Ligand SMILES: Nc1nc2c(ncn2[C@@H]2O[C@H](COP(=O)(O)OP(=O)(O)O)[C@@H](O)[C@H]2O)c(=O)[nH]1
């Protein structure tokens with residue numbers, strides 16, 4: 219099995235430049251990360267990118283991540299970054315309201331500074347950034363639906379982008395900023411693949427699924443044993459799962475391909491349980 223995860227950095231410098239141009243237009247940045255991998259889904263050079271602008275961090279997908287670690291990570295990042303951090307499940311209306319409330323709170327500081335600089339008051343401008351698949355578009359959609367906003371083009375913004383009025387205090391850029399998942403660390407790349415943040419053709423699903431089973435066994439041994447029905451004597455691997463399911467292909471071999479897909483989707487949907495794949499300790503951060 220090919221072990222290396224590949225990516226194609228050719229377009230990345232250009233994307234980074236375009237992202238910076240967009241970030242220049244906003245006052246407050248909404249940074250979305252995946253709560254199942256709070257370290258690997260967070261861009262390490264975010265401070266350089268965000269130029270000291272106030273930031274609201276969303277640790278998203280809390281419905282499929284470990285409640286205990288949601289709390290640990292949120293307070294860890296609050297302390298480390300000084301940003302407001304909220305744990306979100308975008309299906310929760312109350313979480314959408316919380317995001318809006320936090321934006322309004324942050325907008326007070328921003329507007330105060332504008333007034334001090336002698337600038338005219340206006341709604342605070344915000345945009346959503348993050349790696350692929352963390353929930354950027356969902357965040358935008360939920361904020362916009364909530365506001366039943368009318369959209370309107372604004373001067374100085376390219377025509378593909380529009381400011382959407384969330385309420386009389388907040389305007390949101392209707393397209394997210396995508397931070398490419400460039401990872402020089404193969405273990406981080408592997409975890410991004412596990413949560414579906416890397417395109418499927420960049421990795422070997424069977425390899426990633428097997429590593430996922432091992433990692434979950436390390437962290438959530440009981441839950442995994444129960445879900446797959448592993449006996450003490452059995453290897454906790456794809457082959458065993460395939461035989462248990464009776465997924466056999468020609469030559470009486472276990473159908474590893476099918477098993478890998480099953481394992482990945484069971485984890486990603488949260489069917490097995492609410493799991494977080496990394497802790498501040500095992501990432502030895504910053
Ligand atoms: N379980 C769960 N899934 C979510 C949540 N927010 C978004 N998603 C899902 O994650 C996937 C990627 O979301 P999307 O907004 O397209 O991510 P983007 O690539 O960052 O724009 C979609 O299938 C969403 O339905 C959440 O809070 N919980």
Ligand SMILES: [Mg+2]
Pocket residue numbers: 354355356394
């Ligand atoms: Mg999107």
